[in-house]
Amino acid sequence: MISEVVCRSLFMHAGVPVLDALIVHSSETFSASWNDVPDMPFRIVPGRYFGSRFKEDAIPAPTPAPPGSIKNVHSLQAIIDMWVVDSLVCNIDRTVYGNTLMVPQGTKFTFIAADQSDCFCGSLPFSDGSWRDSMHVRRAADCLFIPDAIGLAGGVDAVWESIEKARFSLNQIEEGFADVPDEWWQASQLDPDDIQEELARRFEALPKILQIQQWGGLNHEQFDNIPIL
Numbered sequence: 001m002i003s004e005v006v007c008r009s010l011f012m013h014a015g016v017p018v019l020d021a022l023i024v025h026s027s028e029t030f031s032a033s034w035n036d037v038p039d040m041p042f043r044i045v046p047g048r049y050f051g052s053r054f055k056e057d058a059i060p061a062p063t064p065a066p067p068g069s070i071k072n073v074h075s076l077q078a079i080i081d082m083w084v085v086d087s088l089v090c091n092i093d094r095t096v097y098g099n100t101l102m103v104p105q106g107t108k109f110t111f112i113a114a115d116q117s118d119c120f121c122g123s124l125p126f127s128d129g130s131w132r133d134s135m136h137v138r139r140a141a142d143c144l145f146i147p148d149a150i151g152l153a154g155g156v157d158a159v160w161e162s163i164e165k166a167r168f169s170l171n172q173i174e175e176g177f178a179d180v181p182d183e184w185w186q187a188s189q190l191d192p193d194d195i196q197e198e199l200a201r202r203f204e205a206l207p208k209i210l211q212i213q214q215w216g217g218l219n220h221e222q223f224d225n226i227p228i229l
Contacts, residue, residue, distance in 0.1 A: 001050040002180050002188055003126055006195065007089050007116035009176030013169035014162075016082045017112045019101075020053035023181065048181050052114070058101040061111060065144045074108040076153040077161065079145050082113050084162035085169065086141035087209055088202055089119040090134070095142045111144070120195075127188070132198050140210050147215070156215040163206055170203055 004021075011018050026034075028046045035043050062069075073079060086094050093099055093115070102109040120126040121134035150158055177192045185192070202209075 001117075002184055002190060003089075003119045003123070004050045004116045005180050006173070006176040007085075007091070007119040008113075009179065010089060010166075010169045010173065011082070011085050011113045011116070013172040013175075014081050014085050014165040016078060016085060017110055019055060019058075019112060019114055021179075022051045022053060023179075024049050024051040048183070055101070055103065055112075058103045058112060058114075060098045061100040061102045061109075061144060063095050063097050063100075063144065070145050070148045070152065072108050073145060073149065074105045074110045076145075076149040077158060079111060079143065079149040080153060080158050080162045081165055082111065083141060083143035083146050083149075084159070084166050084206070084210065086113075086119075086143055088166050088170070088199065088206060089116075090121045090131075090138045090202070091116065091119045091141050092122050092138075093118045095144060100144060126190075132194070135198055135202055138209075150215050156212060159210060159212060159215050163210075166203065166206070170199055173199065 008018050008021055025048050026044055026046055031044050031046045034040060070076075082094070082100075094113070096115075099113075099115040101112040101114045103112065104110075117123060120131040121138055122131075125131040125134045150156075173196055177195075
């Protein structure tokens with residue numbers, strides 16, 4: 001749940017659309033009624049949990065993206081922004097069905113980063129302490145529409161623009177830390193300073209992680225708003 005709160009804040013400050021977040025409380029009565037229902041995927045205990053507000057007009061983005069569907073993307077730069085922040089925080093499952101949502105905007109779609117539970121190389125490494133070593137070797141994240149979005153948005157310049165947004169977002173990370181309930185920090189034994197230190201190290205390596213040099217010659221032309229790939 002810590003990764004949901006902290007990384008949602010990072011995406012939001014980078015300008016990537018996210019869902020409205022809520023901290024919800026599970027009472028003893030609700031927890032007992034949940035646990036009494038057969039076939040629930042997990043058990044819960046009374047306490048505070050991360051939640052997000054249901055967005056009625058959002059639907060899961062198809063994975064993989066169908067050929068030619070890049071023309072339905074409202075903001076190519078926002079797709080690159082999502083990819084860069086995913087790579088910064090080592091999200092391992094953005095392309096899993098349901099983790100990227102899309103909502104209509106005119107005749108096109110805006111894409112939402114809907115799930116941050118597997119940032120920091122996944123929930124297990126983040127909980128067992130191996131996340132820092134894993135982040136040292138983690139490659140760039142998978143994301144829908146990359147590299148076509150980069151080519152159509154201007155190539156390497158578009159990637160650098162997203163890196164600068166990630167820099168700004170990382171400078172606001174204290175806001176994300178402050179939104180995490182104290183009991184979550186205590187239960188996890190995670191130190192916000194360790195998270196900030198590792199993300200700063202990861203950010204410095206981001207141009208290499210993203211293989212920035214390979215995007216230098218990628219700049220697709222367009223004719224009457226139709227990409228020439």
